[in-house]
Amino acid sequence: MRHFLRPTVALLFAALALLTHRAHPAEHAVVITTTSTLGAAAQAVGGDSVSVETILPPGSCPGHFDLEPAQVRRLLACELFLRHDFQSFLDGRLLANGVARDRIAALPAAGGLCVPDTFVALGRAAAEALAVRLPGETEALRTRAEALAHEAQTRGNTLLARTARLRGKPVAGALHQAAFLRWLGLDVRCVLPGGDDPTPGAVSRALTEIRATGALAIVGNVPSGRRLPSTLASRGPPLVMFDNFPPSPRACRLLGHARPQRRPPARRAPRIAPCRTRSSPSPTSPSATPAGHCWTTSRLRSHAAVSPPCSAPTAPVRPHCCACSTANSHPPPAPAVSSAPIRPHSTGAAARRGVAESA
Structure with a gap:
């Protein structure tokens, strides 16, 4: 009897561990973005299925910054890395350090980043990029992207009325x-x-x-x-x-x-x-x-x-x-950032101190 129970209990725990391992990533896939704008788009369409982290602190120039080794290691563990289309300078270092190319997605922005239609486009692009990594969430991702589009249009119309x-x-x-x-x-x-x-x-x-x-x-x-x-x-x-x-x-x-x-x-x-x-x-x-x-x-x-x-x-x-x-x-x-510091080129020491104090 004792010999029979041991393998049965072991198989039961193994099955539970496997189920837990499969369920957790599907619920909280780690998505890392370069800016908080992309992070907001990813969070809006990803909902509870994703955990979003952002690399750059407020006030940093998105076109001039360095990735620290700790951040590269964090990127190796994420499900998806979202960057702007003008940040292709990051790809060489990431690929050289082992980040898979299919885990890097560049989201284009056709207009100003504060323009509602631009943000809606980022949300839809983020939904499609996430759908590739989370195929079981495709319908939910696209539904949330359309909800985002409706919300942006409503608030955009309100804003235009107020600033007429x-x-x-x-x-x-x-x-x-x-x-x-x-x-x-x-x-x-x-x-x-x-x-x-x-x-x-x-x-x-x-x-x-x-x-x-x-x-x-x-x-x-x-x-x-x-x-x-x-x-x-x-x-x-x-x-x-x-x-x-x-x-x-x-x-x-x-x-x-x-x-x-x-x-x-x-x-x-x-x-x-x-x-x-x-x-x-x-x-x-x-x-x-x-x-x-x-x-x-x-x-x-x-x-x-x-x-x-x-x-x-x-x-x-x-x-x-x-x-x-x-x-x-x-x-x-405070925005979700890596523990390693970022060195933005466009901001001085005083600006970085201000970011640290506000965080």
Whole structure:
């Protein structure tokens, strides 16, 4: 009897272990993305089937960064790695270190990353890439992608209605924000020069063009740097800084719900007023699907991406780094990043300290 029970019990435990091993990856496939925008798209369409991690911290340039050895090792263990189509410089190192080519997916972005249609396209592309790795989830992935598209369209229409008074207003915008500004209906008469070099010559030429076009505001792009736009704003129209990458890959950080704002000290000049939710809805629900954060200024009010209207009246708040950012009395959750540090080339030590403090 004893000889009979031992192999039976062993087989039972082996079967349970096998079932557990098969069920767990299907429920929580690890998906690593380069930016929080891709992370939000993957989380929105993947729902409870995926666990999303993001490499780059907020404020980093997505086109100039180094992968640390610990991050490469983490990528070896993930089910899928999603990158932007302009980040092909990563593939050589990943392939050389043993990451399978079929686990790397490049998601194209035809327009500005804050434009709703662009985010919807990223969501659908992420769903198809995940379907290859998780064939049993194909129908659910595509269903969530369509729910994301519907949510983005609804919130986009709401945003356009709220910003209708901005249509036709002349602005000077950063190259990587021009598409979103045009989607809002603004007249982008001047595109800021690339780079972040506030040399006298660059500042003089840009100011001449801005003044000639009659721009009412300057819209900068956080990853491109704020030195040049800040210098221009000190001698010209007011400055608003937008970012295509929210501080968290949560879906609600992009398309989130109506959110309260906080009021800063009365002495502060009216500037950008970000908002965020106090709690994160389930990524599987349609209401949790992504696309941007709220911003307001005394001269220019708009919502980057497909953010909903704020529930509280507009209030001036300390300027934050992006139009897809959050701020209220609760500190925003830190993005999921690898334990090894990233070395973004476009941000200085002060910027990296700011990211660390906010995390």
